[in-house]
Amino acid sequence: MGVLQLGDIAIQRILEHEVPVYYPSDFFAEATVEALEPYRQWLEPKALCPHTGRMVMPVQSYLVRTRCHIILIDTCCGCNKTYAEPPVWHPSGNEVWLANLKAAGVQPEEIDYVICTHLHSDHCGWNTRLVDGLWVPTFPNAKYLFTQVEYQAMEEENHQIFIDNVKPVMEAGQALLVGLDYALDDEIWLESTPGHSAGHVAVHIKSNQHHAVMCGDLIHTPLQLVEPGWSPTFEFDLAASTNTRRSFLDKYCNSDSLILTAHFPSPSIGHIIRRGNGYDFKYI
Numbered sequence: 001m002g003v004l005q006l007g008d009i010a011i012q013r014i015l016e017h018e019v020p021v022y023y024p025s026d027f028f029a030e031a032t033v034e035a036l037e038p039y040r041q042w043l044e045p046k047a048l049c050p051h052t053g054r055m056v057m058p059v060q061s062y063l064v065r066t067r068c069h070i071i072l073i074d075t076c077c078g079c080n081k082t083y084a085e086p087p088v089w090h091p092s093g094n095e096v097w098l099a100n101l102k103a104a105g106v107q108p109e110e111i112d113y114v115i116c117t118h119l120h121s122d123h124c125g126w127n128t129r130l131v132d133g134l135w136v137p138t139f140p141n142a143k144y145l146f147t148q149v150e151y152q153a154m155e156e157e158n159h160q161i162f163i164d165n166v167k168p169v170m171e172a173g174q175a176l177l178v179g180l181d182y183a184l185d186d187e188i189w190l191e192s193t194p195g196h197s198a199g200h201v202a203v204h205i206k207s208n209q210h211h212a213v214m215c216g217d218l219i220h221t222p223l224q225l226v227e228p229g230w231s232p233t234f235e236f237d238l239a240a241s242t243n244t245r246r247s248f249l250d251k252y253c254n255s256d257s258l259i260l261t262a263h264f265p266s267p268s269i270g271h272i273i274r275r276g277n278g279y280d281f282k283y284i
Contacts, residue, residue, distance in 0.1 A: 004269065004284075006258070007207025009187065012104050014061040016076040016097040018266060020054035021088055024223060027055075028230045031223075039226055046265045047222045055221050057263040059089060059122050061097070062214055063104055064205060066187055069112040072139070073203050073214050074262065078125025083160045089122060097126055098138075111139040113184065116146055117216030118197040119154045123262070124165040135168040144169045147190070148177040150199030153236075193218045193248065195231070195241025202248075205260075212258035212269075218244050220263050225249070225272070225279040249279050258284070 004011040024031035044050045062073040076097050077089045084090040101108070116124050127144065128135040137144070146166065154162040169175045180192035180201055190201040196217045203214040218241070224230055228249055231241040252259060253272045259281075261268050270283040 004258075006205060006212055007210040008067055009205060009207040009210075010065040011205065011212065011260070012063045012065075013266075013268060014063050014072075014076075014097060014100050014104060015266075016059040016061075016094075016100075017089065018056065018058035018060075019088055020049035020052045020056050021086055022055050022057065023053060024048075024055060024221075027220065027232045028223075028227075029233055030227070030230050036223075039223060042226075043223060055223075056265050057221065058266060058268060060262070060268065061101075061126075062260055063101070063106060064188070066185075066207075068185070069188075070106060070110055071113045071115060071184075071188065072111055072142075073115050073260075074117055074123040074216070075114060075126035075138070077122050078128070078165065080130045081121070081125060081160075081164055083121065083164075085121070098129075108139050109141055111142040114139055114142050114144045115184075115188075115190075115203055116144070116150075117203060117214065117262070118200040119146065119150050119161065119166055120197065120217070121161045121165075123216070124161070127165045128168050135164050137169050137172050137174050139174075142174060144175050145178050145182065145184070145190075146175055147180050147182075147199035147201055149180060150197060150201075151175075151177050153198035193244050195235055195237050195239075195244045197236050200236075210258075211256070212260055213252070214260040214262070215248065216262055218248055219261065222264060222281055225281060226275065228278065253279060 059076045064071040079095050126138050129138045183189035189204050193200050193202045205212045228246050231238050235241040267283050270281050273280050273282050
């Protein structure tokens, strides 16, 4: 993946995989064949596979190098996890992501901070790796930033995702539980973006007069630009998810702010622009 220069900050996508995965109807109650038909030509083939009818959704991290820190935003699906949903995102022994991180010139030991927008399986999987039968932090010198709200919700649920990817980080003393508006410094800070999960956040990046925001899963697919009222049926708070997305799109539409998306097709980065009564995405 190429390097994007944002003022004095370098940003690089670290891709795990980019394949057709979910049918739109798996996500959205409104996504009937009839409802999708007006958008198919616009979505295909980049965001919607014309052969399978499945959405093309990359799983990726953002490597952020400031003057002071090397930061990872989200850590994808990971390797050898004890859950496998969806299977296409969890091929056995998949170390492509780790190889791509190293190809970008960064070793796991060099990461200073890991920031998880939320703690779903495709955003925290490389938090840990399996060593001698035990899950240990992949980034031994990093502090991992989890919002207190998100951590507590996952701890109470105690899903295998938490047991594999989060609990070992806490036990190693590498976790920082922070507020929803935590600022690492004047260049990196969090913003509460409720709805998708209990403590979902977006991550802001600013250098000089340049600004970008990694939006996590407040928007999953370009389909939600033309249908911002469509929220995935599995959201933590369906109404809040819709309200957050509408506010975010309104705020950044036709602005200079770069949007770093989690699951938009490559190159995944761009600007929100107006499209009729809805929105579109101008990829860079």
